[in-house]
Amino acid sequence: MTALLHLEDIRTYYFVRKGLFGSVPLKAVDGVSLDIDAGETVAIVGESGSGKTTLGRTAIRLLKPVSGKIVFEGEDVTNSDANLKTFRRRAQIIFQDPFTSLNPHMTVEEIINEPMIIHHIDEAEKEIRRSKALRDVRLLPPDEFLPKYPHMLSGGQRQRVGIARSLVLEPVFMVADEPVSMIDASSRVEILLLLGELQKKYGMGIMYITHDIATAKYFTQRIGVMYAGKIVEAGPTSTVLNHPLHPYTVALKEAVPDPDPNNRLRFRNVIPGEPPNPIAPPAGCRFHPRCPHATDKCGGEEPALREIARRRVACHYAETFLAN
Amino acid sequence: MLELSSIKLYYRTQRGIVQAVDDVSFTLQDGETLGLVGESGCGKSSTALAMMRLLPRNVERYEGKILLNGTNLMDLDEEAFRRQIRWQRMAVVFQGAMNSLNPVLKVGFQVAEPLIIHKNVEKKDALQQVKDLFYLVGLPPEFTERYPHELSGGMKQRVILSMALILNPDILILDEPTSALDVSIQAQIMNLLKRLKKERDISMLFITHDIALVSDLCETIGVMYAGQIVELGPIENVLLNPQHPYTQKLIASVPLLREERIPDFIPGAPPDLVNPIRGCRFFPRCSQGQREFEERDPPFLEVETGHFVKCWRYRDQP
């Protein structure tokens, strides 16, 4: 079965000026392969510098990879502009910041109309899709919201407008880039449930990018953990989160706080240091300078992503962690 | 040791008067860490500003009592407050403070500056104190010679922490000290704060929107909503037996990594603080409310020792 979106060995670099004439590549995404099927949500989890945001942008070709392939619905869209217009209809993105992702000069109606205007959808159809989109995101009654400007809405409402905007072109694939990080904690789940509902209703494939692995647990089927531009562990969400094998995944999990008063009395098991500089990542396994289990082999040879215990891990010693 | 009574801070804006902090009261004992939890617009950051008297130009109303070991800080004039209290008895670490480091000065000098200005310490001695402090916060002492752009986010936050601690204040206010940081760095900083607490015996006010994070550090927790404290008490009581409907829902909306519990949410949004309603401010979103709750502001009732709730549902408690 062909995946909805097939990313093959994607490398996306930014070029940073160095000295008078030269430039150095900032290897934001450095060899990621991933498949996403219709009807499933895949979480991409990582911290700053992991490359998850860049991966999301590359997946819908807002950024061009320097190498690798993006295959969408069986067609290669990596470089050609020929089928770009169709791709732009069927693949959409939701952004993180509800405050800046909507044009402050346009009313909700105009914002939602924009994609339809660009893709030449006729007036009657526009109206139908507009009301449907607003109803889908539960901004009811639609007529009350259409003439409003973004600054008149709350953060959660704005995010819903952003989602509605991405629905009107009837996409089959969506990248959700940290869609709830800037929303109050008590409203996040509402948006995530909404996304889940929309996915079921329209059979979309969703790439859910986040730094909050706890949300990944409840709203995604598969998860990929990124570190320094590469995927270090990937597989079914419950498998990876309940029994993580890669030391980084373990550390991430350990770092997440939960509301337990006993936390006050104990120190967390944290890994020292910071994520590496994407211009000059460490040799071998990129995590080895911070890994409590690192050996010389880790500094010399980069581990491949291999299949173990129903998921893929990039670690030389993954088997040894299985035993725990 | 620190007692806030009926603090009010209102701002004048284009839309009207925002009642950002509306009658907030709590106490902070020596060596205690109080967590102030709330979501955007609840007034927790404004409470910190009110305590430090770092007021913007458009203040409409600023009143109440702040008793620090018996002295009412509100009685002090601006100059006295600046010379005696600000930074020396109370210091603050703001959200994203690491971005306000002066990029053209070495960090060692920036941390030493309060010492040189307030305590007239010689530059050399001051830098030595800074190095000692860097050791405490987990930075190599030679980092005093570095510039801010040479440090990562976590390192900068440690520098900011040193800057707040350099004059040995009695009270440290931390306003979302880790929100701009990655989860693993956040864990490091939280460990550091725990160690600080143990070694320095300093009182802290820890402000955050993350109710899971407060349990890492705080003995007492206060939950804020729409400019008011709606629940206040020992953390064990509040987290394990929350009484206010907002607190209950807030805790329930945290997705748990280590347990299975489908997280909850609160529909709607916090009220506009320009013209707050007369009655219970959470009423429009509360699933346990009754109609008369929206008529008058609920009282602050003690439901068990040291555990207070601002809710009409407990009005019949003894």
Place this chain on the structure above:
Amino acid sequence: MSLSREIQDLSQALLTSRSGKTGLIILAIVLGISLFAAIYVPFDVVAKWNEPTFWQKNPRTVAPEWGTFFINKNLPPTLDVAPDDFNKNEYFVTASSLKYVTLEALITYNYDDFPSELAAIVYATYAEQRPLVTITLERPDGLKAVLYRDILRSPVNYLYLSSDRDIRDNVKSFLLTLGVDTTRTIYPELSLFAVKNDDMVDTRKASVLKGFYRIRIDVIAAAEADTADAEFLLYGQVYGLAGTDSNRRDLFIGLVWGAPVALAFGLSAAIVTSIIQSLLGAISAWYGGLVDEVIQRVTETYMILPFLPFIIMISIVFRVDIWFLVVIIVALSLFGGVTKTARSVTFQIMNEQYIEAAESYGASRRRILFLYIMPRLLPYIVANIVLAVPAYVFLEAALSVLGLGDPMVPTWGKMISDAYVGGAAVHGFWWWILLPAVLIMVTASAFAFIGYALDKVVNPRLRER
């Protein structure tokens, strides 16, 4: 596409701040003057401004009427004794076949100072032979002076009683009969109205003889149908609301007319240059790459080249009228400092997520530029326009003073230039310089106030929470 949010912000900033209100009030006054100009000022003011005969009945370089307020002297305004004011008596003597026309008018003169000039206009209709005209002035003290006795030369005769040599000789004879020393220059407008004493010819010591004066014009014509009318002008020491210049032009008309010209000039130049420069800056930032390089280098070249020498050269070679001047200024200001700052502002806007969102749903670069980016630049453009207007108003004034502007249109700058050429500073014609200068400054300050109020909106750091 609506820009209402930005316009709302801007208007709110203007209407609620003190400087905004001040600026708007001043601007409203200037606009009011412009409207007034449209109604009051003669339609072809530019032509009339350059036609000396239109202004003949005004005195030359006199101060405004309210100037007397400061001096405490009751200075005489221009008294125009119109033909209708004369008592006309005409009769035909058949025996001698002569027509006699007598025109008499009474003038009340109670001012503290002398007229600046005297003139008489005789309108005669005659068949063939030109009539003989005698003009006599009877003073309150009973003395009579014959000012003119001669044959008219044409149907309309403008007789400058102050400067005509023959008339002056007549006045001189009159004074001789009074026994006054006539060796010095005789000023008829002075002596005829002076108290009879040895000082009557002294410009500094003569005192005014107040009272009723009678002007009498006797016409002897050849045919019965012949007749005549007269007009007598005592040119005052003050005139109107703004005085006059050396060409007798009523400065009030010039000042009033200058308002719409200044506004139109300033606004058109400011609007066109601001919009073009901002658009170029936005294009430069948005399209980037080679386009950016080219636009920036051209901008820098423009900024280095000297503005004034170019305009001087152009106005030497071509005849410059005011709208051509606007075109030249705009052409020399297509690229400028605003291009660079608009580029910076655009860079900030470009990084906003809704721009990225637009790309993601397939918006073309051009659509994003005009529908997403330019509206965000609007407050910045408006502020720029407002601050540029005074610069252009001053520029026009400076160019006029240098003699480079439009020589025909009465602008404030041109008036100052004329004043300079006419020696206003040397001779003390304060109104000629002061009034246009004040108006330029007031108009410029209106825009400065407005710009200051708008700054609060445009500059986000000044915004309150």
